[in-house]
Amino acid sequence: MRNDRVVVIGAGIGGLVAALLLAARGLAVTVLDRGAAPGGKMREVAIGDARIDAGPTVFTLRPVLDEILAEAGARLDHHLTLRPAGLLARHAWDDGATLDLFADPDQSADAIGRFAGAAGAAGYRAFRARARAVCRTLEHAFLRGSRPSPVALVARAGVGGVRDLLGASPFARLWDALGEHFADPRLRQLFGRYATYSGSSPFAAPATLMLIAQVEQAGVWLVEGGMHRVARTLACLAEARGATFRYRAEVAEILAERGRAAGVRLASGERIDAEAVVCNADVAALAVGLFGEAARRAVPDQRDAVRSLSAVTWCLHAPVAGFPLAHHTVFFARDYAAEFAAIFRRRALPAEPTVYVCAQDRSDDGTAAPAGPERLLVLVNAPPTGDAAAPTPQEIASCEQATFARLARLGLVVERTADRMAATTPRDFAAMFPATGGALYGRAMHGWQAAFRRPGAATRLPGLVLAGGSVHPGPGVPMAALSGRFAAAAVLSDLASMRRSRRAAMPGGMSMR
Numbered sequence: 284m285r286n287d288r289v290v291v292i293g294a295g296i297g298g299l300v301a302a303l304l305l306a307a308r309g310l311a312v313t314v315l316d317r318g319a320a321p322g323g324k325m326r327e328v329a330i331g332d333a334r335i336d337a338g339p340t341v342f343t344l345r346p347v348l349d350e351i352l353a354e355a356g357a358r359l360d361h362h363l364t365l366r367p368a369g370l371l372a373r374h375a376w377d378d379g380a381t382l383d384l385f386a387d388p389d390q391s392a393d394a395i396g397r398f399a400g401a402a403g404a405a406g407y408r409a410f411r412a413r414a415r416a417v418c419r420t421l422e423h424a425f426l427r428g429s430r431p432s433p434v435a436l437v438a439r440a441g442v443g444g445v446r447d448l449l450g451a452s453p454f455a456r457l458w459d460a461l462g463e464h465f466a467d468p469r470l471r472q473l474f475g476r477y478a479t480y481s482g483s484s485p486f487a488a489p490a491t492l493m494l495i496a497q498v499e500q501a502g503v504w505l506v507e508g509g510m511h512r513v514a515r516t517l518a519c520l521a522e523a524r525g526a527t528f529r530y531r532a533e534v535a536e537i538l539a540e541r542g543r544a545a546g547v548r549l550a551s552g553e554r555i556d557a558e559a560v561v562c563n564a565d566v567a568a569l570a571v572g573l574f575g576e577a578a579r580r581a582v583p584d585q586r587d588a589v590r591s592l593s594a595v596t597w598c599l600h601a602p603v604a605g606f607p608l609a610h611h612t613v614f615f616a617r618d619y620a621a622e623f624a625a626i627f628r629r630r631a632l633p634a635e636p637t638v639y640v641c642a643q644d645r646s647d648d649g650t651a652a653p654a655g656p657e658r659l660l661v662l663v664n665a666p667p668t669g670d671a672a673a674p675t676p677q678e679i680a681s682c683e684q685a686t687f688a689r690l691a692r693l694g695l696v697v698e699r700t701a702d703r704m705a706a707t708t709p710r711d712f713a714a715m716f717p718a719t720g721g722a723l724y725g726r727a728m729h730g731w732q733a734a735f736r737r738p739g740a741a742t743r744l745p746g747l748v749l750a751g752g753s754v755h756p757g758p759g760v761p762m763a764a765l766s767g768r769f770a771a772a773a774v775l776s777d778l779a780s781m782r783r784s785r786r787a788a789m790p791g792g793m794s795m796r
């Protein structure tokens with residue numbers, strides 16, 4: 284198996300982790316990405332000299348990356364400086380109220396008590412206990428299990444786990460489940476928003492997605508130098524173990540020979556042979572035939588999938604005034620239901636969006652802030668229509684107007700100038716991540732079965748393996764990293780079984796060793 288050739292299509296987190304783990308096992312790994320740098324969605328945008336994280340900004344489940352690096356013989360803290368955030372996020376509403384959530388749950392409960400009274404604090408404690416039970420069960424039975432099926436989940440969860448899951452009313456909607464704990468609509472909105480971390484509507488997602496709130500409560504880290512550095516670090520570690528990276532190398536076809544993946548053909552026509560191929564592109568790209576017929580047949584049809592959220596983002600280097608930003612701040616829309624109805628039903632940009640601002644130069648609580656212009660990522664949710672009825676330039680301009688007017692209304696004035704900001708729209712995301720329409724998280728988690736409909740790492744074509752946020756266990760940096768680890772394991776097991784069957788097929792069934 285050592286020296287077997289593996290092509291990894293895509294240097295997103297899933298591809299990088301698969302490449303690192305396979306290179307660490309001595310396989311000859313070539314990573315091909317159509318982009319210019321590692322990271323995929325974990326990209327950065329340059330505004331003058333300022334380099335701004337334009338993708339993920341909330342880093343959770345640190346132990347996942349610790350374990351992966353340890354498997355590759357490295358230590359995360361030798362390569363990256365991570366600081367735990369004491370203040371997880373600040374939240375603001377139109378009535379002028381703000382609420383901070385903290386890593387320390389007692390501090391959060393006290394803050395919620397001041398914000399919404401004793402009933403709010405009690406509701407939070409009960410919600411937290413329920414979310415913790417779900418998280419405990421799902422982390423081992425689902426997230427770390429390689430097979431996304433209800434049967435496998437029940438088998439791994441055991442009796443206690445199933446009881447915890449049933450207690451979480453897995454068939455209920457998240458929004459309804461939150462109503463059992465929070466009479467204050469603002470708290471329901473705050474905890475419902477976690478559904479958007481998987482690109483879903485809180486009004487359609489299952490109650491089990493309360494696990495995301497728990498994941499954040501379990502720890503958020505700030506990465507010194509920015510999140511994009513995580514991708515660069517993984518790429519460097521993989522290179523140090525022998526992997527080769529080629530950028531601006533678009534794969535046009537996954538080749539199959541004698542019933543196995545046999546390599547890839549680039550858009551340039553170049554052919555690269557391999558014993559196994561890991562595909563880190565969205566599974567939708569395989570399913571619509573962007574990688575050729577053999578790859579199309581290798582994955583389940585995705586036509587029944589509801590695409591997850593896209594976004595409109597603005598990276599800015601700008602002075603801000605007024606509202607006391609934390610590192611992560613959320614400014615809520617007044618009518619949350621209308622926001623998601625616009626996106627998922629009318630497939631339109633919301634008239635009044637909820638706005639997330641990452642003030643990247645600030646400490647977690649915002650007390651350490653730069654004096655002059657600062658690096659900001661401003662994000663609003665958008666429909667994944669980047670390949671069909673994409674928002675027009677006029678609609679994007681109105682969305683920008685509505686977004687910054689909303690911030691101003693809640694007290695935050697951002698002095699933006701056209702030369703110090705860069706927008707990314709659903710159409711741009713669709714161009715970067717083909718066949719997605721700009722959906723950033725694979726299929727939406729709408730309904731309790733959606734989680735089981737994501738494909739696992741193995742495909743119907745031996746030697747072709749999947750990794751990334753559109754496959755099991757789902758989107759988000761730690762999940763995509765776990766998918767890369769499943770992909771590496773699937774490649775190793777596929778190559779081992781190929782060797783066994785080739786040995787068995789030899790005259791006399793003799794071992795070749």
Ligand SMILES: Cc1cc2nc3c(=O)[nH]c(=O)nc-3n(C[C@H](O)[C@H](O)[C@H](O)COP(=O)(O)OP(=O)(O)OC[C@H]3O[C@@H](n4cnc5c(N)ncnc54)[C@H](O)[C@@H]3O)c2cc1C
Pocket residue numbers: 292293294295296297298315316317318322323324325337338339340341342343532533534535563564565568594596662715716717723724750751752753757758759760761763764
């Ligand atoms: C704006 C934004 C904010 C987010 N916020 C968070 C957050 O705060 N916390 C969090 O945990 N997650 C967040 N996410 C989600 C997280 O970034 C993703 O789930 C994760 O990074 C996806 O990784 P992936 O492995 O699926 O690869 P991707 O990032 O999807 O990368 C896939 C790679 O494949 C390449 N590729 C595709 N087709 C081809 C081809 N034909 N040939 C060669 N290469 C190809 C692409 O160029 C790309 O580099 C956010 C995402 C976005 C966009």
